[in-house]
Amino acid sequence: MLEDSCLSGHSTGDYVKINIGPSHPAMHGTLRVVAWTDGETVVKADPEIGYLHRGVEKLAEAMTYHQFIPITDRLNYCSAICNNVSYEMAVEKLMGIEAPEKAQLIRVIMMELARIADHQVCVGILGVDLGAFTPFFYLIIQREEIYEIFEWYNGARLTNTFGRIGGVEADLPDDFDQRWRELRPNLIKAIDETDKLLTHNRIWMDRTIGVTTFSAEDALNWGFTGPCLRACGVKRDMRKDEPYCMYDRFDFEVPTGKHGDVFDRYMVRMREMEESIKIIDQAYKMYKELPADAPLMAKVPKAIRPPAGEVYNAIETPNGELGFFVKSDGSDKPYRLKIRPPCYMIYQAFPEMVKGEMIADLVACLSSLNVIAGELDR
Amino acid sequence: MDDWLIALIKVVFIWVWVLLIAVIMTWVERRGASMIQDRLGPNRAGPFGLLQPLADGIKLFTKEDIVPDKAKKILFSLGPILFALPAFSAYAVVPFGDKIVLGGKEIILQVSDINVGFLYVVALGSMAVYGIIVGGWASNNKYSILGGLRSTAQLISYEVPLGLALLAITLIYGTFSLREIALAQQGTFLGVFPNWGIFKQPLGFILFIVTAYAEANRVPFDLPEAESEIVSGYHTEYGSMRLGLYLFGEYVNLCTLSALIVTFYFGAWHLPYINMAAFLGPISYGIASFLVFFLKVSFFLWLFVWVRWTVPRFRYDQVMGLGWKALIPLALINLFITALAIQLTI
Numbered sequence: 091m092l093e094d095s096c097l098s099g100h101s102t103g104d105y106v107k108i109n110i111g112p113s114h115p116a117m118h119g120t121l122r123v124v125a126w127t128d129g130e131t132v133v134k135a136d137p138e139i140g141y142l143h144r145g146v147e148k149l150a151e152a153m154t155y156h157q158f159i160p161i162t163d164r165l166n167y168c169s170a171i172c173n174n175v176s177y178e179m180a181v182e183k184l185m186g187i188e189a190p191e192k193a194q195l196i197r198v199i200m201m202e203l204a205r206i207a208d209h210q211v212c213v214g215i216l217g218v219d220l221g222a223f224t225p226f227f228y229l230i231i232q233r234e235e236i237y238e239i240f241e242w243y244n245g246a247r248l249t250n251t252f253g254r255i256g257g258v259e260a261d262l263p264d265d266f267d268q269r270w271r272e273l274r275p276n277l278i279k280a281i282d283e284t285d286k287l288l289t290h291n292r293i294w295m296d297r298t299i300g301v302t303t304f305s306a307e308d309a310l311n312w313g314f315t316g317p318c319l320r321a322c323g324v325k326r327d328m329r330k331d332e333p334y335c336m337y338d339r340f341d342f343e344v345p346t347g348k349h350g351d352v353f354d355r356y357m358v359r360m361r362e363m364e365e366s367i368k369i370i371d372q373a374y375k376m377y378k379e380l381p382a383d384a385p386l387m388a389k390v391p392k393a394i395r396p397p398a399g400e401v402y403n404a405i406e407t408p409n410g411e412l413g414f415f416v417k418s419d420g421s422d423k424p425y426r427l428k429i430r431p432p433c434y435m436i437y438q439a440f441p442e443m444v445k446g447e448m449i450a451d452l453v454a455c456l457s458s459l460n461v462i463a464g465e466l467d468r
Numbered sequence: 469m470d471d472w473l474i475a476l477i478k479v480v481f482i483w484v485w486v487l488l489i490a491v492i493m494t495w496v497e498r499r500g501a502s503m504i505q506d507r508l509g510p511n512r513a514g515p516f517g518l519l520q521p522l523a524d525g526i527k528l529f530t531k532e533d534i535v536p537d538k539a540k541k542i543l544f545s546l547g548p549i550l551f552a553l554p555a556f557s558a559y560a561v562v563p564f565g566d567k568i569v570l571g572g573k574e575i576i577l578q579v580s581d582i583n584v585g586f587l588y589v590v591a592l593g594s595m596a597v598y599g600i601i602v603g604g605w606a607s608n609n610k611y612s613i614l615g616g617l618r619s620t621a622q623l624i625s626y627e628v629p630l631g632l633a634l635l636a637i638t639l640i641y642g643t644f645s646l647r648e649i650a651l652a653q654q655g656t657f658l659g660v661f662p663n664w665g666i667f668k669q670p671l672g673f674i675l676f677i678v679t680a681y682a683e684a685n686r687v688p689f690d691l692p693e694a695e696s697e698i699v700s701g702y703h704t705e706y707g708s709m710r711l712g713l714y715l716f717g718e719y720v721n722l723c724t725l726s727a728l729i730v731t732f733y734f735g736a737w738h739l740p741y742i743n744m745a746a747f748l749g750p751i752s753y754g755i756a757s758f759l760v761f762f763l764k765v766s767f768f769l770w771l772f773v774w775v776r777w778t779v780p781r782f783r784y785d786q787v788m789g790l791g792w793k794a795l796i797p798l799a800l801i802n803l804f805i806t807a808l809a810i811q812l813t814i
Contacts, residue, residue, distance in 0.1 A: 108610050115699055130614075130784045221687055221694065221781025227505035293688050293780045449614075450697050450783045 105133055108449070112141045116219055116453045119463030123440075123452070130448045135441045142467040150427035155181050155255055155394040158424070163249035165412070165431065166465040169208035171200045171240075171252045172407035173465075179334065180403035180414035181255045182388075184396040192384040193257035194335045195377040200243070200252055201335075202366040202373070206277065207236045208408035208460075209317075209359040209366075216356060216457040217288060220297050220450075225284040232280040235273050242269070255394055257387035262377070270374065274367065281363050289360070295353065302443040302455040304350035312442075313435035316410025317358045318459055322350030328406035335405075340372045352451075355458040362408075395422050409433055409460055431465040478579050479560075486559055489762075490719035491521045493769060497719075500773040531708035536608060539705065543606035547702075548710045551599025552717035554592040558724045561585035563647045564761050565737050566745070568754025577758060578647055585646040586638055589728060590631050593683060596721065597623040600692060603714070604702035615701025618784060619685065619692035625791040626682040626689075632799035633675040636806040637732050640668050650736030654743065662740040665733035671802045673733045675795055680725040682787070685718065687776040691784055726768035730761060734768075737761040 120141035347354025404413030410432025502509025565577030604616020
């Protein structure tokens with residue numbers, strides 16, 4: 091229902107209630123927004139979440155620590171590898187172990203590939219939602235190639251179940267060098283072509299610049315993280331600020347925007363893809379310098395029984411800070427597991443952002459926030 | 469041969485021809501999109517997937533015809549017909565070639581050369597909006613109504629610059645008849661430029677082509693059916709051949725608009741600097757003029773596809789802003805300058 095604050099002297103009957111989702115071409119996954127509109131203007135947008143709730147956190151309590159890794163794939167399914175690593179690192183922290191250097195480098199390479207794949211989907215879908223269909227294909231074709239590498243690594247494309255607690259299960263495939271050398275120029279070309287088609291396109295600029303602007307202060311208050319926060323001008327990146335996985339040893343930039351509008355979010359993601367390519371290059375160079383028989387796993391017992399205690403560990407996933415809180419009672423299953431998904435905080439601000447904008451902007455805003463239902467509802 | 473028989477043959481011929489082009493356009497659209505998007509597209513049905521439109525047609529015909537329970541039944545059925553008919557009818561005044569001499573009889577390649585062809589075209593262009601608003605309203609669906617409203621506002625707004633741009637053309641050629649406008653575009657002026665509308669009305673051409681995209685509901689003006697916002701807009705509730713008629717009418721519309729662009733601005737059947745009539749026989753000249761005309765039309769049809777898969781979509785207020793704040797003033801200025809130039813030179 092509409093509160094009085096939205097009515098501003100009108101009666102409810104003056105507005106049209108439009109139901110967008112959970113099954114709607116513009117909705118990514120099963121999101122639902124109930125929008126009250128005055129003509130084309132959104133008076134109020136009511137997001138309704140929970141259509142993809144699977145009780146992931148409760149499930150964890152009935153599973154051993156290793157069994158839970160495949161479930162983390164189903165959070166942000168666009169970049170499952172980052173979820174896996176985030177969870178594994180939380181458990182490692184609880185056990186007081188650290189993955190060997192080689193495993194960390196493999197994690198970095200795979201996570202950055204996943205980041206590129208995630209941003210490709212986000213930017214591509216943003217284009218589709220604004221009516222530009224073609225860049226989506228340029229990006230998605232290259233994402234397929236990234237998935238080929240994932241498949242080559244452990245057989246899975248989307249839900250990767252990458253890594254184990256204490257390291258990674260396998261070394262990079264022998265021909266990774268060749269595959270990366272083939273993929274790299276194509277990736278850069280796809281990003282470049284998208285950039286040419288969209289960034290300086292007058293219609294694209296009109297549709298994105300100044301749309302759903304968000305101030306840095308508001309963003310921090312709402313708990314924004316990731317590209318959406320950086321688009322508002324806050325230079326916050328866990329990879330730089332609280333380095334993990336040797337990220338402090340790589341040379342890369344943290345792109346930021348100014349106004350926090352759709353355009354800035356788009357630009358931040360575009361530039362992050364380029365930075366990720368840089369990181370992969372450096373990580374692979376360091377990886378090659380390591381001896382071939384360097385360990386991939388830390389010393390981990392077969393049955394994982396972390397000492398009683400609790401831990402919170404977060405890493406920078408493509409969408410922002412993904413944190414796992416794990417509480418152990420000393421048994422082989424977590425006593426309590428809580429996930430802090432970046433989308434959840436960002437999506438809370440959604441009604442605030444789209445109020446007074448047009449229906450088309452609502453869709454653009456949602457795409458640019460990259461709200462993933464799997465991660466939001468858990 | 470009797471005159472009425474010739475007229476009938478012409479009607480049937482151009483009707484079938486336009487239908488054929490519209491059918492092929494659905495294939496061109498999909499293959500063209502695939503080409504631009506670095507993928508294959510439909511290539512299974514027949515050579516190069518050319519039979520794909522046929523397969524689509526059979527599919528649409530055999531689908532269950534669903535009318536929503538709370539829809540206005542009669543209006544719901546009327547919508548697609550109202551949309552497709554004007555698109556076809558506009559072709560009646562389009563000269564699709566010069567003339568052909570068969571059995572000693574000179575046949576003009578145009579269904580009907582009425583002296584107010586220009587008004588007829590503009591009037592029928594306005595008719596299409598009824599198909600959309602009726603369909604959108606009768607569906608009893610919020611998305612449909614939004615799509616219908618968007619479309620109505622858009623079509624009505626863009627008809628003004630369209631009419632004004634065409635008015636400047638009629639000032640230049642001094643006639644409302646499409647055939648006479650086409651005939652007047654032969655030869656050159658100032659020694660180098662062909663007598664085409666685009667060279668005499670460059671601004672008018674840009675205005676016309678922009679409004680043509682808006683009239684055809686094509687990207688970047690495809691708001692009435694913006695799938696990411698309002699599902700399918702006015703035809704959300706339509707299925708089977710009723711939907712087919714809407715989609716089909718759209719391609720016929722494209723065909724009509726391309727033909728109008730060619731007639732008004734691209735010298736109809738004339739080739740630049742070459743007078744085909746001078747060295748071709750009466751029959752081959754007729755056929756050649758027809759082919760030249762449709763070669764040009766197919767270029768503009770391809771342009772529609774090309775643009776669709778290249779640019780994003782406008783927002784509703786931006787479409788209105790562009791129409792009222794940019795195109796209409798420009799069209800008025802264009803008309804004023806044209807009138808002034810004609811007044812001064814005569």
